[in-house]
Amino acid sequence: MELIYQGLKDALSLLFSWNPEIWQITLLSLIVSGSATLISMALGIIPGAIIAVTEFPAKRFVISLINTGMAFPPVVVGLFVVLFLWRSGPLGFLNILYTPLAMVIAQVIIATPIIMGPSILAVQSLPNNIKLQTLSLGANYYQLIWVLIKETRLLLYGAIMAGFGGAISEVGAVMMTGGNIKGQTRVLTSAILMETRKGYFELAIALGIILLILTFVINLILTHIQQHRGQNGR
């Protein structure tokens, strides 16, 4: 108990000491996971709605692939990204391994299916007549997709929260693609892992608290928007 108590106390004093390294790590985490979530939204929501609306052969197969992607082991994602970006790999010439960009790529691969799966489900669960009514009002294909995405936005907020949560709390792929380089690719999760291994629990706890607060605040904001709109809406 003493260990936990002392750790918490030191962690709090570290937090309030305005340690520049802590804030640098936090900021990088936010930037990497935030941009990964934004990219995953673009890649997940619109194609998700298109898959939901369009009839094509092997549709069920594609949807089950995406659902598998939602449970894809991040370590394997990390491995594939590293293989592709390795100096002698197919994308090695880009020279981006062990940079924040590589971490963003890994997180996009992890978060996109998490956002896309529920997006498909949300659009599919709209009544069929809303689709027909939209078309009958003269919508073209893209206008239809846009209207349907707007109609499902309450459910999509949930998907975005899950996607961001998956991205920011992920550690394996981030370690492999970023390398946990101090001042360059060190983010909250990789720093916690490293500090815990070294036995510097107070720093690990301080970073853990920040990670918890971050995910909580962002979910709080999105939940607020979702519930607020929901009450005024249907």
Added chain:
Amino acid sequence: MTENHLLSLRGIKYSRLFRGGQSHFELDIPCLDIREGEILGIIGPNGAGKSTLLRILGFLQKPKQGELFFRNTLAPYRERYLMRRKITLVFSEHIIYNTSVKENIALGLRFRGESNQNIKAKLHKYLEYFGLLNLAEKKATLLSNGEKRRLSLARAFIIEPDLLLLDEPFSALDEPTKTALLQDLHQTLSDKHITTVLVSQSRQEIISICHRVAVMLDGKIRQLGTTEEVFNQPISQEVADFVGMETILQGTVIDRTSIKLTSGNIIQSSSVYPEGTKVIVGIRPEEVLLMKGGVGGSSLSARNRLPGRVRRIIPLGYQYKILLDCQQSDAQSPFPITSIITKMALDELALTENSECLVLFKANAVHIISVHSC
């Protein structure tokens, strides 16, 4: 095809197998022409294919076979996006987008890329027309059922479509709301001259606003004609069962006690409408009496006594339905009327086709179904 057809269907077939393949639905419309400017009613029981037909007319459902012509030009299904800009369908259930009333109504115009200025002007006009002006900024999902229906009608009318398809627009509304909306819709349709197809199960709705009626049973159009024709001269027992057996007549109020029918015959009624009001009246067959020979003076309470000729006798089990033509000596043409009598009465009157008899009904039996004030 004459040049006045807005949309024509030729050899349309559509079929669908329900889950498990146990029941099968088939739509078969060899020929249907929707005339420019008309209000065509489609009446029929549940599952007759009315809504499927409407979706095919709206280019929302590809028929298995057959062709559609828009203003006599072939309109293949691959041009559906273009056709949907000309034809709009209002569904029977309330489909409301999760935005404001204003944005719901403007949606069709936004799809067409109209300028904000244009949209604003049209919005004002149609919001006012449908009595939604003070609800414009409200969340559309919070409206009452009647307001939602007004919204979906406004959303369709604002597009000013060439063809408006209405799928049971009043089915989910209470009686007073329905009556008020029906009158508004009738007014709007005659003001704007929008060609309309109205699907309904309600005789009242069809009779009061449609020019022609198609009766659909089991995926086929069994009868198509003017409203009067279909309601008074159903071609088969099945059609008659569905449209009801009431005699439906059109006429003009002459004074408080009489109505002059379009055929020139004058019938006695008790109406409160001013002279010159155009009305549609219904007479139930149970209220029409038949009599052989002369009437014994004025001792009868039936104010209407007209000479009639039997056109057809249809057995209905224990009872008989008698279709007659009535004509007063000074009228240009006869009008149809239906009576129901028992087998005993039929035998006693010795009625056969073409035999003559006297047709009697009380002034009170003339029910005014709808009013078109001029």
